[in-house]
Amino acid sequence: MPNPTAAMLVIGDEILSGRTQDANTNHLAKALTERGIDLKEVRVVSDEPAAIIAAVQALSAGFDHVFTSGGIGPTHDDITADCIAQAFETPIDIRDDARALLAAHYASTGRELNAARLRMARIPDGATLIDNPVSIAPGFSLGNVHVMAGVPSVFQTMVASLLPSLTHGAPLVSQTVKLFKGEGDLAGPLAELSDSYPDLSIGSYPFQERGIYGSNIVLRGTDAARIALAADALRAQFQ
Amino acid sequence: MPNPTAAMLVIGDEILSGRTQDANTNHLAKALTERGIDLKEVRVVSDEPAAIIAAVQALSAGFDHVFTSGGIGPTHDDITADCIAQAFETPIDIRDDARALLAAHYASTGRELNAARLRMARIPDGATLIDNPVSIAPGFSLGNVHVMAGVPSVFQTMVASLLPSLTHGAPLVSQTVKLFKGEGDLAGPLAELSDSYPDLSIGSYPFQERGIYGSNIVLRGTDAARIALAADALRAQFQ
Numbered sequence: 001m002p003n004p005t006a007a008m009l010v011i012g013d014e015i016l017s018g019r020t021q022d023a024n025t026n027h028l029a030k031a032l033t034e035r036g037i038d039l040k041e042v043r044v045v046s047d048e049p050a051a052i053i054a055a056v057q058a059l060s061a062g063f064d065h066v067f068t069s070g071g072i073g074p075t076h077d078d079i080t081a082d083c084i085a086q087a088f089e090t091p092i093d094i095r096d097d098a099r100a101l102l103a104a105h106y107a108s109t110g111r112e113l114n115a116a117r118l119r120m121a122r123i124p125d126g127a128t129l130i131d132n133p134v135s136i137a138p139g140f141s142l143g144n145v146h147v148m149a150g151v152p153s154v155f156q157t158m159v160a161s162l163l164p165s166l167t168h169g170a171p172l173v174s175q176t177v178k179l180f181k182g183e184g185d186l187a188g189p190l191a192e193l194s195d196s197y198p199d200l201s202i203g204s205y206p207f208q209e210r211g212i213y214g215s216n217i218v219l220r221g222t223d224a225a226r227i228a229l230a231a232d233a234l235r236a237q238f239q
Numbered sequence: 240m241p242n243p244t245a246a247m248l249v250i251g252d253e254i255l256s257g258r259t260q261d262a263n264t265n266h267l268a269k270a271l272t273e274r275g276i277d278l279k280e281v282r283v284v285s286d287e288p289a290a291i292i293a294a295v296q297a298l299s300a301g302f303d304h305v306f307t308s309g310g311i312g313p314t315h316d317d318i319t320a321d322c323i324a325q326a327f328e329t330p331i332d333i334r335d336d337a338r339a340l341l342a343a344h345y346a347s348t349g350r351e352l353n354a355a356r357l358r359m360a361r362i363p364d365g366a367t368l369i370d371n372p373v374s375i376a377p378g379f380s381l382g383n384v385h386v387m388a389g390v391p392s393v394f395q396t397m398v399a400s401l402l403p404s405l406t407h408g409a410p411l412v413s414q415t416v417k418l419f420k421g422e423g424d425l426a427g428p429l430a431e432l433s434d435s436y437p438d439l440s441i442g443s444y445p446f447q448e449r450g451i452y453g454s455n456i457v458l459r460g461t462d463a464a465r466i467a468l469a470a471d472a473l474r475a476q477f478q
């Protein structure tokens with residue numbers, strides 16, 4: 001059976017303006033690769049309802065899982081939860097269990113659970129909460145869309161809470177063969193190797209080290225024995 | 240007149256597997272922001288023709304400019320140029336001017352211009368070359384799609400070659416106001432500020448410093464005087 005597929009949706013003007021570099025995609029990509037869920041697409045969209053809703057609908061229809069990051073805090077630009085509800089044409093309101101989590105948290109820290117913070121208890125009907133041990137305000141899953149915070153420490157803890165509950169496949173494994181040959185000299189042999197191992201993904205990543213051209217050849221697949229065979233064949237040819 | 244809009248398309252399994260962290264998006268985002276071109280969406284897709292072609296067509300139709308990175312080297316997994324040609328239903332072949340650039344370069348470095356390297360001279364009909372002072376193999380623009388290399392040093396030099404030729408708008412400027420208040424306490428006032436300055440984008444980014452909660456409030460727009468007014472109003476309220 002093929003591995004489940006996934007897409008990531010990053011919501012945030014701060015990435016698009018270049019102010020912030022997105023770190024959540026790389027964290028999720030590694031975690032999914034380890035669990036055998038194939039990340040096939042990433043989108044970054046601006047904090048505009050039409051852009052968020054269209055992306056959620058397209059990705060939810062196209063992939064087994066969609067993971068979002070960003071836009072679920074207490075401020076006016078935090079519109080992700082409402083956009084998800086709209087994308088699924090589902091009502092959204094403050095939910096008792098989410099409110100109870102926040103009430104206990106703010107009572108214990110002596111801060112006020114005001115109207116802005118209460119917005120973080122807005123959860124679409126039918127959603128399942130995602131645990132947030134770091135800052136308590138929960139994420140949620142609705143259908144195949146998993147909605148998480150943008151702050152990296154919170155995003156990471158939500159991914160850790162969520163992933164064990166998802167059906168997974170065979171972990172993707174890889175081996176890298178480092179060759180001091182330019183890509184142009186390796187291209188022919190790599191194409192032949194790729195034809196002989198159609199079950200592997202073979203990527204070539206050029207580098208320059210002290211003026212010498214080289215390429216890291218990355219062999220990826222779910223069968224470690226096949227990867228070892230292909231890596232040995234490549235080394236025998238060039239090392 | 241509103242600023243031109245743009246999308247970025249990153250082609251690369253190595254980003255989706257988590258092996259590599261994409262650095263080109265952040266570089267392009269900053270360069271576009273400085274030039275008054277609004278980056279509205281980023282997509283990362285795998286090295287699969289159907290995924291690349293669909294993304295090129297969707298983004299080319301939706302935005303004034305599309306910038307791609309990755310997949311234009313000499314190896315079997317470098318399929319971007321052919322996918323762009325297919326997306327535009329345009330023929331593609333080795334072009335004399337691109338071949339001449341490569342021939343001169345490889346002659347001067349004593350390396351062979353073999354069949355694999357010649358693939359880098361495959362340019363869709365009607366495209367304009369993008370200069371590559373770093374490693375010579377050119378990028379190209381076809382319609383509103385600008386096709387560049389994935390290696391960051393080459394991507395950056397191609398962006399520098401390309402941007403001066405594009406119509407641009409008013410540069411986006413920003414001011415950040417750092418407040419030692421949690422987002423939950425700022426949310427009400429920020430919503431009011433956003434209502435008073437509908438021409439500005441006002442984002443809030445929480446942080447924690449030595450146990451104290453705070454928020455960086457980023458005010459963005461094209462009119463520096465309006466941004467200064469809004470920033471002063473915010474400071475007067477909280478500092």
